[in-house]
Amino acid sequence: MRTLNRFIRKNKVLSTINKWLKAGFMKNGIKYESLSGSPRGGIISPLLANVYLHYIDLKMEELIKEEKPIKKGNLEYGKAWRKNQHHQLGVDRYINLNPKTRIEYIRYADDFIIGVKGEYDKAERVKNQVTQWLEQDLKLTISKNKSKIVQANKGTRFLSYMIKVN
Known part of the structure; x- marks a missing residue:
């Protein structure tokens, strides 16, 4: 409840949440106390x-702003894309050499995925930073087998969908 106090300012809302958490549950007509x-x-x-x-x-929004490259129009790429010949010009290889890391973040309830376009060590640093926020700031336990770094071309499951870059 102390952590929720940081995010919710209305005492009535906090009181209602506290009552829900202490309400317990019914099984076969018998009331059981909620343990956790x-x-x-x-x-x-x-x-x-x-x-x-x-x-x-909020923390991910800050991190993404720090890493976001300044977008400049690439005239050669734009022309090639419009002509649908971008694969012939080798422009994709040029774009992938972008020295700035890009980070994408999607969360649905308590599931989230973070995409890092950059070096493996940068992905490792992002993973460690997020793990620290979750464990130290929010006092949450992280599932080690669910939190992993995967190459985008290998793919990973998120919300029952396979996410993969070809």
């Missing part, structure tokens, strides 16, 4: 995930 807050899949879980993980959204 909101049960997975509980009615309050998506709300808490969105309130809690909004902090990560």
Whole structure:
């Protein structure tokens, strides 16, 4: 609840959340106490995930701004794309040599994926930074087998979809 106090300013909302968390659950007509807050899949879980993980959204927004390259129009690439001959000019290779790292971030409830266009060590630093925010700032436990670095051409599953770059 202390962490939620940082994000929610209305006492009435905090009081309602606290009551939901202490309400427990019913099984076969018997009331059981809730041992660890909101049960997975509980009615309050998506709300808490969105309130809690909004902090990560803000942190990722800052990180993306730091890494975002200044976009300059590439006249040669634009002409080739319009003529649908970009593959013949080797322009794709030139674009992939961009020294600036690009970061993309998508979150749905408590699942998120971070795309890093850049060197492996940069992806490792981003992963470590996000892990630190989650563990130290939000006191969340990270699943080591779910949080991994994967090459985009190998693909990974996100929200039951395979995401892959050819």
